[in-house]
């Protein structure tokens with residue numbers, strides 16, 4: 252049950268109020284950009300405590316239910332075509348991963364993904380823990396059954412949302428590539444109550460009740476959800492913090508990920524776990540993180556944390572990290588979905604990417620198109636343009652409707668505008684990934 256996974260403290264408001272939030276977020280150094288905290292509550296440990304050595308883990312054993320098949324390595328670049336085999340079917344790579352935060356694409360049914368040739372869908376443990384609760388999903392028979400989706404799923408640890416919804420954001424004034432979500436909660440910075448070696452204690456953005464997320468409870472929740480690929484708990488420091496604090500954070504993430512992996516290995520449940528490489532844009536820390544996590548028996552690797560302020564920083568970092576990660580396991584770049592960055596990452600050998608970008612921008616009227624570029628359907632020039640966004644696109648919008656009709660639906664605030672635009676952008680991403688795979692097979696990418 253969820254209650255056994257995450258300690259629910261809804262009735263301990265008095266205890267919660269007694270915590271000193273300002274102390275929790277005391278500044279770590281004199282660098283004005285750095286507002287990220289160090290641990291302020293027990294248990295205290297030396298922040299540079301090494302994570303457990305690989306020799307304390309069992310050796311990696313290939314799984315019969317999860318594997319990565321390398322189909323072709325480009326002779327032109329490091330790009331590769333592959334296939335990830337999961338209990339719920341294959342994932343063709345390079346592949347884009349649509350985000351269904353609450354177990355649903357906003358404004359579009361799951362079937363759109365199949366039609367758009369997108370194999371893997373991302374769901375967020377944090378949101379599902381709070382609503383309807385991981386225990387309810389487990390009672391339903393797991394997330395695949397609950398959602399009615401017999402295709403591959405990946406869940407995150409919940410940590411990203413805890414830190415991005417609640418943490419002090421030192422990157423406010425930085426044009427960071429991977430913008431974190433702004434909290435809609437009035438008391439945004441107060442959502443995280445405590446971060447220490449055990450885990451993170453936070454307030455629900457829904458009702459203010461207090462939860463504790465630890466490496467062990469995150470994995471237990473992801474076992475209840477039952478996605479094909481799961482993610483260990485890590486810490487998400489903001490962009491722009493000082494190197495010393497970043498180093499402490501990387502060490503803590505390694506310790507948390509090692510605990511997560513140990514918990515996962517006790518009961519695999521036909522799931523694969525990806526380690527998450529951290530280190531921001533610090534080359535030394537990225538190398539340290541990729542090297543350490545590669546030594547552990549993870550099934551694949553995600554590249555997380557702050558990925559840089561632009562595509563150039565992302566590419567520079569990723570080039571070094573992917574050289575270290577093992578070729579025979581899949582990799583995933585967390586939170587990247589703009590076409591320019593995806594194409595750059597693919598040529599470096601990246602396999603999968605997830606982002607809310609195509610679906611979120613669709614709901615804001617932004618369409619990705621091959622011939623017109625990125626367009627905003629709210630522009631009045633589309634009021635009388637009776638042409639589809641793309642003549643070749645097989646989506647419902649382009650097959651049956653015009654830009655003028657979509658412009659009208661958007662102006663009239665008809666929900667179908669979101670549905671049609673979302674379906675189109677997902678088709679664009681699916682089409683782009685298919686073309687990239689074909690280009691790699693011809694050694695043109």
Ligand SMILES: [Zn+2]
Nearest residue numbers: 644646649675
């Ligand atoms: Zn279309």
